[in-house]
Amino acid sequence: MKIKHIGIASAAALILMMASSAAWARDIPTTGLTIDDVAAWLQSKGYQAQVETASDGTRHLMSLTGGVKFGVYLFDCKGDTCGSMQFSAGFTTHGKFDISRMNEWNRKKRWGRAYYDSVNDPWVEMDVDLTPGSSYELLDDELATWDTALAAFVTMYDLK
Secondary structure (H helix, E strand, C coil), rough: CCHHHHHHHHHHHHHHHHHHHHCCCCCCCCCCECCHHHHHHHHHHHCCCEEEEECCCCEEEEEECCCCCEEEEEEEEEEEEEEEEEEEEECCCCCCCCCCHHHHHHHHHHCCEEEECCCCCCCEEEEEECCCCHHHHHHHHHHHHHHHHHHHHHCCCCCC
16 A cells, blocks of 8 residues: 555656646747747847848847857748857957967867958857757757857957
């Protein structure tokens, strides 16, 4: 009889744990997010989210972390809903960036891909998949990873 009560109590505890963890997870729609969804999410985390339109009509977001501007670009879009996004930050150095040091970042750092552009200005980017089956909690973690990577990039190369 005692074993039966322990089994019932264990099953009830397991159901409660599963129900409470499911309540915490907030899924991203399986089709992805719109630029307005991403802007609202960034703002809910205390970030700026300025929508900008490029000359070709594509829209992206501009934001700020630790005093450093960065862009958020959406990819894999079907209509207004997109399946991935990219955080991106570039720095104008007027030819003063030592491009020979760029591989140091890519060799030593796991998060954030670094490169220099056609005028030798440094850039760091990080891609984020939104589909299928992501959550806002994972997206929050990705943003924290971006913040850390961007701060490390700025520090490593003395940028701002």
